[in-house]
Each structure stands twice: as structure tokens, then as C-alpha cells.
Amino acid sequence: MxxxxxxxxxxxxxxxxxxxxxxxxxxxxxxxxxxxxxxxxxxxxxxxxxxxxxxxxxxxxxxxxxxxxxxxxxxxxxxxxxxxxxxxxxxxxxxxxxxxxxxxxxxxxxxxxxxxxWSPVVVTYDIEIEKESELDELKILLVSDIHINETIGPKSINRLINLSNEVGPDIIFLAGDVIDNSIEPYYKHNLSEIMSGLTAPMGVYAVLGNHEYYGNDIPIFIKEMNQINIEVLVDEITSIDDLFYVVGRKDYSDRVRASIHELTNELDPTKPIFLIDHQPREFSEISAAGVDLMVSGHTHKGQLFPANFITNAMYENHHGLLQVDQLHTIVSSGFGIWGPPFRIGSRSEVMEINVRFVN
Structure with a gap:
């Protein structure tokens, strides 16, 4: 067949x-x-x-x-x-x-x-989370789908660092597909030193995307990221200064990933919960688990028109901000590309998310 x-x-x-x-x-x-x-x-x-x-x-x-x-x-x-x-x-x-x-x-x-x-922009969203916090505001930089490969190299990563410095985030989330298929272009372009410039006071946190799985380089990838102080969360949770939680899930393509309820059932629901999940799926389950903000990528917003109509039909939110009950979902079209280095109907971007905590 x-x-x-x-x-x-x-x-x-x-x-x-x-x-x-x-x-x-x-x-x-x-x-x-x-x-x-x-x-x-x-x-x-x-x-x-x-x-x-x-x-x-x-x-x-x-x-x-x-x-x-x-x-x-x-x-x-x-x-x-x-x-x-x-x-x-x-x-x-x-x-x-x-x-x-x-x-x-x-x-x-x-x-x-x-x-x-090749002319990435910063897209800004302002959201309110109805939970008490010692913080009044939090600035997040969302970067997804860098796809480091033969095309996305030092110039692109330097451009990303410059955009990050312009935004000045408190914390950075990398929503998967940092590499395209293999870790080799990362070594070939000697990107470790450049990527180490991606910093924020509260840290940089990443998850695996589907493309990290393709080259079977996940252990090496995680090691390389850890060496430049980027923590890859693989169905893991970290508490940031006891102020809020960051949950990082395995990619949806991983059949043995934990459910969102398994990851969050022991968390303090009075504290803000942020989820990094490469593919924008399972909004109802994630909302029911008490997550306040979910950030994703994967869709590229179709990358080339009219594929954006296809991604819009496939995903409840294929780009931008969508609120489901208390859950805010934000999906980026990505910083890099898969395949042809062209975008029609989408734009290379990073996202600045300004969170305000209200009672």
C-alpha cells in the first residue's frame, strides 16, 4: 500500500x-x-x-x-x-x-x-493574568523555529541577538525547532559563541520541536544548549524565583510525552503557570490544567501563501493571540524557515509579550 x-x-x-x-x-x-x-x-x-x-x-x-x-x-x-x-x-x-x-x-x-x-520584526502583545504576584509586570521574548541549517547561520543569529537586546526581556522562551534536522550546521557555523549572547535576567528556557527529533541529535543538542545557559525542559517544570512556573513539554510528535495534567497536578494553582509547547494543540486540556499562558510556534503561519489558509484550518490558533477561558495562547510564525528562504503571507518575527498581573 x-x-x-x-x-x-x-x-x-x-x-x-x-x-x-x-x-x-x-x-x-x-x-x-x-x-x-x-x-x-x-x-x-x-x-x-x-x-x-x-x-x-x-x-x-x-x-x-x-x-x-x-x-x-x-x-x-x-x-x-x-x-x-x-x-x-x-x-x-x-x-x-x-x-x-x-x-x-x-x-x-x-x-x-x-x-x-531576512527582515525580522518584533511583534508585541499585552496580556493580563488574573493572579497575584510579587511582580507587577513581566516581559517575555518568544522565539520559535530558528531552524539553524546551511541557510540560517551567523548573520541570522546575530540579527536575533540584536532584536533580543532591543526588547530587553526579563525571560526568554525558545519554542522548539532551534535546529533544522541535524546539529552539524550548528558546529559548522561555530554558533555556540554567538548563541551564548541570547541572555535574560531570569534565564532562557527551550523545548524540543519536531525537527530536533529528525536527526537523532537530542542528547547532543541539550548538552550544547546547557553549555550556553539555555535550559531545555523535556517534560519538566522549573520555578522561577518562587514567583511563577515554566513548564516545558516534549513535542506533540513524541508518543511518550506526559499529559499536561501529569505535569501540572502538583503545582500551586495560585501562582502563574507558563507553558512552552512547540505545537499549538490541546487548548481545552491545557486550559483545564490551569495554565495561564501557552507559547508555541511550528505553523510558520503557512510560510508561503496560500498555505496560511491550510494552517488556519488545521489549528485553532495558527498565529497570534487567542484566549481560551483564562488561558492565553500565543503562536509565532517563527524566526527562521523550513526549506525555501522566502515568506509570502507571513514574516520572520520574534514576539515581545508584556504580562501584567492583576488581582
Missing amino acids: QLLIFFSFLLIYLALNFYVAYNGWVWLKRSFNFRFKKTYFLVMFVISFSFFLTEMFTIPGFRWVGYIWLVMFGYSLLLFPLLNLIYFLNKKRGIKWFGFSAIAFYLFIFTYGSYNM
Whole structure:
């Protein structure tokens, strides 16, 4: 059955790639009398699998070919049916300009998408927690989905440190997917010294995301984080100066993670309870457990439009602030990216959460 599903997916993918490539061929042939048909389709065939080939082989520069093709392929499936319809309604005239229109569209996507990715912003939320505390206010910096890899390296991490310094948080929460798949890029970019600049008076606390599980580097990752004073909470709880609790859960993909009730049933319910959980799920159970603030990432807010409609349908809260009873849920679109380094319909961000405690 799995083999049948794989080949079905492969055939559909090939058919859609042929549709995109054929449109390009027709444009080149009719607009510029381009004649190298076999060479063109051979090149397009290789490009269509470039992203997957880079997962198996190290080919310098080829990863970027794969990234760019995935974006072009996805948006071509949205754009080309419309251009085809207009072309036939226009009695098969103007094909040259349709092609140039498509190129202009791609240039916009890559330019605007790069800007959204490489120009992170600070998004601010103000919330009130109805619990007594010796603190009047608390400033939290939420960072999720850094995805340290071959693309997200020293420049990106320095940018993150600068944003953190601008915010000046009391405490920092890292909501999972600090690394992409493997710890190797962390070593390759020598990021330990740079990441050690991510500090706050009350500490820096992290959880595992689904991507930390992929490379089987969790013990090494936790050790590296501990060495730079980032405490990774793996179904664990810490009390901060006896003022409030920080609960860190294993990722939802871990089948043996503790339930939220197991983690919180012995906590003092009169004290504020903050939860870091990579995936924004189980809001009802978490609210019933007495959690006041839950911070998450994972969704990337779809990263590339129109995927934001998919994440919005999949998650009760796929981005921003949503209150469920006394529980405040805040989901970040993330600081980094998975795959293509472009964002359309989302923006690279960190979140400043200003908490005020009221009776």
C-alpha cells in the first residue's frame, strides 16, 4: 500500500511538473523560436527533482536550485491555469507578454519573499493574568523555529541577538525547532559563541520541536544548549524565583510525552503557570490544567501563501493571540524557515509579550 501511495504521488508530481514545463516550452518556442526541445525537457526534469536530490547528495549550489524551483512550481500551479484561460479567451494572442508577465510575477515573489524572510520584526502583545504576584509586570521574548541549517547561520543569529537586546526581556522562551534536522550546521557555523549572547535576567528556557527529533541529535543538542545557559525542559517544570512556573513539554510528535495534567497536578494553582509547547494543540486540556499562558510556534503561519489558509484550518490558533477561558495562547510564525528562504503571507518575527498581573 505504501509503495502504491508513493508511485501515485510520483506520477501526480511528474504530471504537474510536465504541465509547468510544457507551458514554458510553448512560450519559448512561439516567442523566440526556441528549438532545443529534448535538452529543455531533460533540464526541467532534473530541476524538478533538484530539492529531493540535495537531500541524498551534496551538490554545491544545487540546494538553491531546488528551493527556487519549489516556489516557482507551487505558484505556477496557481498562475498558469489563469494565464491559459486568458490566452484562449484572447484567441491565442499575446503569448509573449503572458510569459513576461509570469517572469515579473516570479521576480516579485522572490524579492518580496526574501524581504519578509531576512527582515525580522518584533511583534508585541499585552496580556493580563488574573493572579497575584510579587511582580507587577513581566516581559517575555518568544522565539520559535530558528531552524539553524546551511541557510540560517551567523548573520541570522546575530540579527536575533540584536532584536533580543532591543526588547530587553526579563525571560526568554525558545519554542522548539532551534535546529533544522541535524546539529552539524550548528558546529559548522561555530554558533555556540554567538548563541551564548541570547541572555535574560531570569534565564532562557527551550523545548524540543519536531525537527530536533529528525536527526537523532537530542542528547547532543541539550548538552550544547546547557553549555550556553539555555535550559531545555523535556517534560519538566522549573520555578522561577518562587514567583511563577515554566513548564516545558516534549513535542506533540513524541508518543511518550506526559499529559499536561501529569505535569501540572502538583503545582500551586495560585501562582502563574507558563507553558512552552512547540505545537499549538490541546487548548481545552491545557486550559483545564490551569495554565495561564501557552507559547508555541511550528505553523510558520503557512510560510508561503496560500498555505496560511491550510494552517488556519488545521489549528485553532495558527498565529497570534487567542484566549481560551483564562488561558492565553500565543503562536509565532517563527524566526527562521523550513526549506525555501522566502515568506509570502507571513514574516520572520520574534514576539515581545508584556504580562501584567492583576488581582
